[in-house]
Amino acid sequence: MTKPTIETRVQWSKGRKRARVRKRFGPVTYAALIIGAAIFIRAAIIVIGALSPPPDPAHPTQSVSYLGVYEPDAPGSYTGIDQFARAIGRQPNVVVYYSRWLAPFDVRFATEAAKHGAVTLVQIAPRNVSLASIASGRYDAYLRSYALAVKAFGARVILSFGHEMNGTWNSWGFRHTPATVFVAAWRHIVTIFRNLGTRNVTWLWTINIVDNLPDVTGPAPWWPGSSYVNWVGIDGYYYGWSETFASLFGATIADVRSLTGDPILIAETGASVSADQPAKIADLFAGVRAFGLLGFVLFDQDGVKQIQSWRIKSPAAFSALHQQIKAYMKSPSS
DSSP states (O other): OOOOOOHHHHHHTOOOOOOOOOOGOHHHHHHHHHHHHHHHHHHHHHHHHHSSSSOOOOOOOBBBBBEEEEOOOOOOOOOOHHHHHHHHHESEEEEEEEEEEEEEEEEEHHHHHHHOOOEEEEEOOOOTOOOHHHHHHHETHHHHHHHHHHHHHHHHOOOOOOOTBBSSSSTTTTTSHHHHHHHHHHHHHHHHHHHOOOEEEEEEEEEEOOOTTBOOOOOOGGOOOGGGGEEEEEEOOSSSSOOOHHHHHHHHHHHHHHOOOOOEEEEEEBOOOOGGGHHHHHHHHHHEEEEEEEEEEEEEOOOHHHOOOOOSSSHHHHHHHHHHHHHHHOOOOO
């Protein structure tokens, strides 16, 4: 297994999850205190939130269309995905890799995914790049090259640009880049692809769950408009045993539904060991069906430094996945 990409390591070091760790806090011991305080505050918020009924699910479905996975050796290798597939008894039908700005489309990985019956989802991260310069056309040559590569590939590709922009931990997001600039960059990118006839792209607009902490804001200002988006992605993680799909994702789903009726994919999720992974896996399937969503993508990676591990390891967790897949996922041929 190859080492995680630079983008993957940066994502972890920036603390993109709900209990966030920032390097600027200094020594490990101080960081641990901050994490402990954040967990305590989060627990209090969960208890308070539990007193209010969650938003009502809408358009329930009996099946789950997409089970995706991110493995840290992607896109350099497909080995981790194959191992995950063997463990759950089924190939995932969405596979994810994270791509730095100016990196070309990884045709080799997408081709391998297609051979396994999976659609490739690329999370393009414009880290420390001026989104205003993207919107103004400075990077059009790169975008045209990328669009033509995707077009030549031919099979469907899911593209997401600047994920979790409604949080503070990325250079393209909240408090770093104005929402109007993000929207302009997003629309410019989509327009280039369409002008070149690249029609095999599903545009996934990916936000972080909205919570009560000050480093996340509502998604509305970042919305590019329905004509520029096909699917909406939501990222969120189970940290504690008391969290449910409705308490974790319900409010954000309601926010999205006030903007659009586009299909929703849980684009990045996982459960810590302390959250009871087997129970949360069942809760994910139940929540996706209750809210009528497309499915979810598991972030199957071990923790780095003080960040939680989301990797599924226990036989009970794999058994839960296998049972839920058998019960509620469409067959590959359906």
